[in-house]
Amino acid sequence: MKESSFSDQSIIEGIRAGGQSFEDMSMHLFNIHRGFIAKVNQKLHLSDEDIQDAYADGLVKLIRTIRDRSFKGDSKISSYFYSIFYNTAVDVSRRNASNKNAATQELTEWDAKEKDLLSIMDAKDEVAKIMGLMDLLGQPCQRILLDWAYYGYAMDEIAERSNLSGAESARSMKYKCLKKLKRLITDNLGSHV
Amino acid sequence: MDLMSDKEIAYYLDQIDDYLNGKLSAVDRAAFHKAKDKYPKLSQDIDAHLLSRRLIREEGEKELKAKFKQAFKETETSQARPEAPRGLANNVVWPYALLLFIALGLIGYYFRGMQQSEISTGEIKQEPILMAELDDPSYDLLRSGAVLAAEDQWQKAVSAFSQRDYQSALTILQSLPSDKDFLQKYAGKYHLMKGVTNLRLKNFADAETALQMIESTNPYYDQAEWYLAVTAYFSGDSATATSRLKVLSSRDQYYRQAEAGRYLSQLQGK
Known part of the structure; x- marks a missing residue:
């Protein structure tokens, strides 16, 4: 299928379906909107690195809003993305203008669904204390948890990607890895969790 | 327990x-x-x-x-270093590849020249302009320091508008007309926001009506002129859009003069 033949609806469904279709549609979004880079930079004149960083951040945000359903499809994806990208690039431009030597915006916010669940959570303000804990998990556990919770692969696919014997083995590993991460969080937050 | x-x-x-x-x-x-x-x-x-x-x-x-x-990075690398041809088969293909390379180079040179000439003359290539590229009026200008009955609703409308929640902004705005004091004092910003909100929601006729309510003596009139022109543009009324954009793009010191020229170029390049 040619890339240009994907409708907005099929892109949204592909992103929400998870797994390989999530990855394919993410790269499709990356490819089809690259023309915006020149358009935005006609106005903002950022360095190649900064505009690419803003573009990548904008795409990650777009994908987040498609997944957490805060993007409802009322406007075209391209129009919606242009707004996100432009605003992200403006933030970068303003930061450059004020000579703040800060890294490009970190993607550290609750997404819409997580926000929705904050009412059933007590330790919502403790996030800053647990940043970086994923790094302590080790690569195999990280991969399994990312494939499960972020990319949305099915258990048999996770097994294949991580060279495990099958879906049951992947499920068991996911359980152990998640338990390990929760223990790291609990150890860091002490009585808060 | x-x-x-x-x-x-x-x-x-x-x-x-x-x-x-x-x-x-x-x-x-x-x-x-x-x-x-x-x-x-x-x-x-x-x-x-x-x-x-x-x-x-x-x-x-x-x-x-x-x-x-x-x-x-991969795109940049592949553009910077095309893979070198190898083996007998590639030797046969090489002259054709060279010809293709030269042809692509000439095409690239031609388009680069066009782009440079566009930039130097201040024109933009003739791609359709997306409504997402359109800037909203400044939210700061729309804010009001007035202490009137409608103040609270107005601030809610500005807040929804600044978050690009145009449907909510419009719903709040539509509840305001009963407050005559507010409308008398802030007719310009009220009709401007109502016009732009309708434009964003593609209610072009309503956008036109609201923007036309701003009188030429009102400080928001220059903004109304701009959004009237782009309302015609996005509604597909090319004749009206062209006529309005011509006026704006030829007016020295007009705050959207360059933008008006860009929209006009796009229309005339169709």
Whole structure:
């Protein structure tokens, strides 16, 4: 299928379906909107690195809003993305203008669904204390948890990607890895969790 | 105190996962709160689970961003260093590849020249302009320091507008006309926001009506002229858009003179 033949609806469904279709549609979004880079930079004149960083951040945000359903499809994806990208690039431009030597915006916010669940959570303000804990998990556990919770692969696919014997083995590993991460969080937050 | 079994805890955590993974439209909050009150350990499990999910999601987003940045690098590398031909077959293909390369170079040179000439003359290539490229009026200008009955609603409308929630902004604006004091004092900004909101929602006729309400003596009139021109543009009324854009693009010192020229070029280049 040619890339240009994907409708907005099929892109949204592909992103929400998870797994390989999530990855394919993410790269499709990356490819089809690259023309915006020149358009935005006609106005903002950022360095190649900064505009690419803003573009990548904008795409990650777009994908987040498609997944957490805060993007409802009322406007075209391209129009919606242009707004996100432009605003992200403006933030970068303003930061450059004020000579703040800060890294490009970190993607550290609750997404819409997580926000929705904050009412059933007590330790919502403790996030800053647990940043970086994923790094302590080790690569195999990280991969399994990312494939499960972020990319949305099915258990048999996770097994294949991580060279495990099958879906049951992947499920068991996911359980152990998640338990390990929760223990790291609990150890860091002490009585808060 | 009752103890909750692992199976029962798993039931609640699975609900959270199903919701975050899009398999469940909502969680039963009341049931969660009731269970948390009864089993304090559940609160800790829910917190640790939600924090874990957030950490994983953030890590995933970082990885995805890194993939995009890698894709930029790969494009740059492939553009900078075309693969060298190898072997007998490639020797046969080489002259054709060279010809193709020269042809592409000439095409690239031609388009580069065009682009440079466009930039030097201040014109933009003839791509359709997206409504998303259109800037809204400054939210600061729209804010009001007035202490009137409608003030609270107005601020809510500005807030919704600044978040690009145009439907909510319009709903609030439509409830304002009963406040005559406010409208008398702030007719310009009211009709401007109403016009732009309708434009964003593609209610072009309503946008036109609202913007036409701004009188030529009003300080917001120059903005009204601009949004009237782009309303005609996005509604597909090329003749009206061209006529309005011509006026604006030829007016020295007009705050949207260059933008008007750009829209006009696009229309005339169709």
